[in-house]
Amino acid sequence: MNQTIATMLGHRSIRQFTPQPISAEQRDMIVQAGLAASSSSLLQVVSVIRVTDNKKRSLLAEYAGGQAYVASAAEFLVFCVDYQRHMAINSNVQADFTELTLIGAVDAGIMAQNCLLAAESLGLGGVYIGGLRNNAQQVDELLNLPQGxxxxxxxxxxxPDQDPDVKPRLPPHVIVHENQYQALNMADIDVYDESMQHYYAHRSSNQKQATWSQQTTSKLSGESRPHMLPYLNSKGLTKR
Known part of the structure; x- marks a missing residue:
């Protein structure tokens, strides 16, 4: 195993940070690593907003559901799908196809993972904040995002100011199929649920008793940010 793979396998979400700042050199390396990520047809439809204003940070923490580390982390980056550049280059650009929003989301995820992996290789830690979509319109207005x-x-x-254990993942044979989709073996899920229960029972904070199956099915049994479609539509995206 090389150091790159070891860094990947050692990933943990970090939510407690020391006051130590990230140097400009480190930040530049992280951004360059992100820019080096794959991009569909080299469209490069991602913009990243580095938020340094303390007031905006506090508001973003609130919009994300009261996640205080949004305000306290050394750096906070917001990843956006962005077709404004392309529309400015040529007014004939039609950015409202659902496929183009998917491309933007995929490209943003790949770029962000490059950034996080680069940061972790430098001894830093981080966590994704999907909670910004709880109040997408307010975040949009705060950051002055243009149409598209x-x-x-x-x-x-x-x-990092914490050292959490690595959270167990589903085993590869459940995720990776060969030649065609394979039926789920519930015995595999039972084993995984048991490993997750053990993980939650023995971690130092936020101990839980629910299994992975219970948590995920509970989350997927109700509405999931139904405001996102009209929000994207209002930005000229995902209309057809």
């Missing part, structure tokens, strides 16, 4: 541009998620970065 929409908020996707945020990312906290900084020096």
């Amino acid at each position: 541009t929409a908020v996707l998620f945020g990312m906290c970065l900084g020096y």
Whole structure:
């Protein structure tokens, strides 16, 4: 195993950070690593907003559901799907196809993961903040996003002030199928649920008793940010 793979396998979400700032050199390397990520047809339909204003940080923490580390992390980045550049280059650009929003979301995820992996390789930690979509319109207005541009998620970065265990994942044979989709073996889920219960029972904070199956089915049994479609439509995206 090389150091890159070891860094990947050691990923933990970090939500507590020391006051130590990230240097400009480190930040530049993280951004360059993100820019080096794959981009569909080299469209490069992602914009990243670095939020340094303390008042805006506090508001974003509130909009994200009271996640205080949004305000306290050394850096906070907001990843956006962005077709404004392309529309400015040529007014014939039609950015309202659903496929183009999907491309933007995929590209943003790839770019962000490059940024996070680069940060972790430098001894930093971070966590994704999908909670920005709880109040996407307010975030949009706070960051003055133009038409054709929409908020996707945020990312906290900084020096870790905690050392959580690596959270168990579903085993590869459940995720990776060969030649065709394979039927789920519920015995595999039972084993995984047991490993997650053990993880939650023994971690130092936020201990839980629910299994992975219970948590995920509960989350997927109700509405999931139904305001996102009209929000994206209002930005000229995902209309057809």
